[in-house]
Amino acid sequence: MEKKRLGNSDMDITRIGLGAWAIGGSWRWGWGHQDEKDSIRTIHKALDSGINWIDTAPAYGLGTSEKVIGKALKERNDKPYIFTKCGILWDNKGKAWQEISRKTILKEIDESLTRLGVDVIDLYQIHWPNPDKNIEEAWETLAEIKEQGKVRYIGVSNFSVEQLKRAEKIAPITSLQPPYSILRRDIEKEILPHCQEKNIGVIVYSPMASGLLTGKVTEEWVASLPDDDWRKQADDFRQPRLARNLALVEILRDIAKKHNSTIAETAIAWTLKHPAVTAAIVGMRRPDQVDGVTGAPGVQLDNEDLERIETFIKQNP
Structure with missing residues (x-):
């Protein structure tokens, strides 16, 4: 599978990675019940297909996603790159909230290493910049964790350009993780150009708009x-x-037929066409879903395809 260098790192990552949100199962922002055996089989199939990185977070299932990944990797000799995050906490009643501070991050990193069953995490990211006033303190803490060898590279998620610039004054940013899809394009104006200029890798999430596309x-x-x-x-x-979103899907269906791809692969390929985008996070929760997305990097959308999509968006804002 095609690979691309992630920002200032030494990691050449496949253009799509396994997103482990859904395998967290039922929680406040989850997708409902998830069978653990299905999750493990999905992880194995994704890796067998050539995908070489997994993106997760402690909050996905309140620890469940990281634990399941840890179990799945124990059964394999080949180890993918592991990307996880900090910044969403929860209590024993399952109530979750966003919080970044030196104290919470130092606790979170050790818990993630334990759940994942690894000695070092390849990419450690601030999940949400909340509270905003703690960004400098949090980024200094991630830089310290990197120096300690607990993580190899550090990145951020859901940051604005102004917030990126504040972090850049402290330590280099390897990557940004923003939402991006045909239906959500606000990062094109300022964020993607800034990342391109600063050599910040971009791994976009929700390229299929949470399953809509x-x-x-x-x-x-x-x-x-x-x-x-x-x-x-x-x-x-x-x-x-x-209704409007499903009308867009019908256009994608026509384009997919033209390229002998799936609708999902076509939607993902659209995000990968932007030169600032390194790769896309693709959520998978069952083994059969892997087959419908792995061809995305090979889908070469032409000008006619792109114009059809643009015309629809302009006519149906």
Whole structure:
């Protein structure tokens, strides 16, 4: 599978990586119940397909995602790059909140190493810049953890350009993780150009818009979602936005047929076309989902394809 160097690191990562949000199972921002055996089989199949990195976070399932990844990797000799995060905490009742500070991060890093069953994490990221006033303290702490050898590289997620510049004064940023898809393009104006200029790798999340751009979503499908799946109440999955989004999917369906790809691969390929984007995080929770996304880096969208998408977006803002 095609690879690209991640920012200022020595890591050549595949253009898509395994996103481990959904395998966290049921929690405040989860997608409902998840079978652990399915998760482990999915991880193995993704690695067998050539994917060489996994992105997770302690908060995904309140520790569950990292633990499952740790179990899955014990069964393999080949080890992928592991990317995880800090900055979302929870209590014993399952209530979660965003918080970054030196004290919390020093505790989180050791807990993540234990759950993952590794001695060093390849990329450690600030999950959310909250509270904003603690960004400098948090980034200084990540730089210290890197010096200690607990992590190889440090990055951020969901940062603005102004917040990136504040962190850059303290220590180099290896990567940024922002949301990016055909339906969410706000990073194109300032964030992607800044990352390109500063050699900050960009690994985008939600390239399929949380499943909307896969071709599997219908109004009936949304209605059938479990109550603990946050998408059931999300505006993009409800009318009138849902009808507009499904109309876009039909355009992607035509383009996918042209390139002998899946709708999901076409949506992912659209994000990978931007020169500032290093790779995309692709959520997978069952082994069969792997087959429908691994061809994304090979889909070469042409000007006609891109113009069709642009025209639709302009006509249906």
